[in-house]
Amino acid sequence: MSTPQSPPAIPPADERPADSRSGAQTTCRRCGTCCQKGGPALHIEDAARVEQGKIPLRSLLTLRTGERVYDNVRAAVTVLDREVIRIKGRGRLPVCRFYDADDRSCRIYAQRPLECRVLTCWDTSAIERIYDHNRLVRKDLLGGVEGLWELIEVHESRCNHVKLAARIAQLKQSTPNRTLETAICESIAYDRQMRMLCVEKSGVDARLLDFLFGRPLIETIGAYGIAVRQAENGIRLRLRT
Ligand code: SF4
Numbered sequence: 001m002s003t004p005q006s007p008p009a010i011p012p013a014d015e016r017p018a019d020s021r022s023g024a025q026t027t028c029r030r031c032g033t034c035c036q037k038g039g040p041a042l043h044i045e046d047a048a049r050v051e052q053g054k055i056p057l058r059s060l061l062t063l064r065t066g067e068r069v070y071d072n073v074r075a076a077v078t079v080l081d082r083e084v085i086r087i088k089g090r091g092r093l094p095v096c097r098f099y100d101a102d103d104r105s106c107r108i109y110a111q112r113p114l115e116c117r118v119l120t121c122w123d124t125s126a127i128e129r130i131y132d133h134n135r136l137v138r139k140d141l142l143g144g145v146e147g148l149w150e151l152i153e154v155h156e157s158r159c160n161h162v163k164l165a166a167r168i169a170q171l172k173q174s175t176p177n178r179t180l181e182t183a184i185c186e187s188i189a190y191d192r193q194m195r196m197l198c199v200e201k202s203g204v205d206a207r208l209l210d211f212l213f214g215r216p217l218i219e220t221i222g223a224y225g226i227a228v229r230q231a232e233n234g235i236r237l238r239l240r241t
Pocket residue numbers: 001002003034035038039040087096097098099100105106107108109112113116
């Protein structure tokens with residue numbers, strides 16, 4: 001996750017400190033592994049960097065409450081009990097978008113988030129201490145933006161991951177159930193329409209959508225064991241066995 005600015009070249013083994021010769025790592029070797037595993041989650045301490053544009057909003061992704069995600073630190077899929085804002089990957093790759101692979105460096109090093117500052121891969125105790133504390137959420141950044149915040153709240157209530165997961169679980173128990181299917185399809189359609197209207201009617205930069213509304217439901221719903229297809233006459237669902 002974190003990469004120091006300009007560490008010296010790695011010295012030959014016999015010039016390394018004793019702890020290094022004995023195999024215990026004490027400095028960053030700029031292997032880039034932590035940055036390639038994914039961008040960091042943001043904490044309250046990072047808010048000023050975001051507000052000042054040093055970490056641009058378009059580089060952020062919101063993982064919403066109830067969403068199923070892979071947790072790098074815990075090395076397991078987990079259901080989020082509260083939202084997380086993190087730095088996006090690059091396309092479908094998890095690698096942090098600020099990682100420069102050619103140079104093995106961080107393109108925002110001076111402004112890198114808290115998690116990158118405290119992470120040392122040879123001793124993860126510091127990041128484990130802060131990991132779950134003071135996570136930054138959208139309300140911290142947008143709660144005072146009249147109109148936009150209300151839109152996010154409406155979207156959250158119509159497209160909520162917790163409700164969606166419960167409905168899908170219920171549908172799996174009682175297929176076919178048109179009422180439940182309709183409610184799920186309506187959430188997916190609302191999510192899609194909201195994004196479209198923001199860009200086409202309100203001129204919102206499309207690169208901000210992943211931060212404002214999280215990942216599109218049509219992309220994330222597969223994690224609940226359901227396939228979604230856009231048919232001519234609307235959205236169609238298929239439960240996976
Ligand atoms: S912000 Fe910089 S240090 Fe942190 S994960 Fe991304 S590239 Fe690495």
